[in-house]
Amino acid sequence: DIQMTQSPSSVSAFVGDRVTITCRASQDISKWLVWYQQKPGRAPKALIHAASSLQSGVPSRFSGSKSGTDFTLTISSLQPEDFATYYCQQANSFPYTFGQGTKLEIK
Amino acid sequence: QLQLQESGPGLVKPSETLSLTCTVSGASIGTNIYYWGWIRQSPVRGLEWIGNIYYNGNTYYNLSFKNRVTMSLDTSKNQFSLRLNSVTATDTSVYYCATYGNETTAFDYWGQGILVTVSS
Numbered sequence: 001d002i003q004m005t006q007s008p009s010s011v012s013a014f015v016g017d018r019v020t021i022t023c024r025a026s027q028d029i030s031k032w033l034v035w036y037q038q039k040p041g042r043a044p045k046a047l048i049h050a051a052s053s054l055q056s057g058v059p060s061r062f063s064g065s066k067s068g069t070d071f072t073l074t075i076s077s078l079q080p081e082d083f084a085t086y087y088c089q090q091a092n093s094f095p096y097t098f099g100q101g102t103k104l105e106i107k
Numbered sequence: 108q109l110q111l112q113e114s115g116p117g118l119v120k121p122s123e124t125l126s127l128t129c130t131v132s133g134a135s136i137g138t139n140i141y142y143w144g145w146i147r148q149s150p151v152r153g154l155e156w157i158g159n160i161y162y163n164g165n166t167y168y169n170l171s172f173k174n175r176v177t178m179s180l181d182t183s184k185n186q187f188s189l190r191l192n193s194v195t196a197t198d199t200s201v202y203y204c205a206t207y208g209n210e211t212t213a214f215d216y217w218g219q220g221i222l223v224t225v226s227s
Binding site for chain 1: 153155169170171205208211212213214215217219
């Protein structure tokens, strides 16, 4: 199975800050990487698919990029509603696998 | 607007079978736009993909469940189902049904989730 390793596991930031979360795949997954946002008691919500394509309705302050097997989610200017847990998921091959999550907390 | 809703028992005894149903509104499960999937989440194991089923009944399961999983479609009710047999306490999780978009290759729409506890 492909392992997805996220870093950091948690991060604190101020409203307005720029934040970057990284996900590393244990092998090549091409561009098939999805980022999700999850708030307490809610289902995950897809933000970005195919590494860098914004899901419909997601604010443009969210962006994704890829470098080899490293993937990055960037939030350009944190808003209060962005404080949540973020997960990556590889969609390259079965079984689909998720990262362990990055909790973004308000400072 | 596509919506999904999980239903089923919240408590299952060890060694028995967990059975959940996902009712879909806003789209036909007979469409070839989506796969229909199940994912579970627990504090210990995180998010785990269980499997997907396609409109034609083709299934793709996570082999880590060791052949305990069966998924099916009921087009007359616009529902799809999950059966997980021989459950143990480690199967205690929140179970989500979701759509997997062929174009986005992401789980685009999710149900609210249902907590299933395995306990005697």
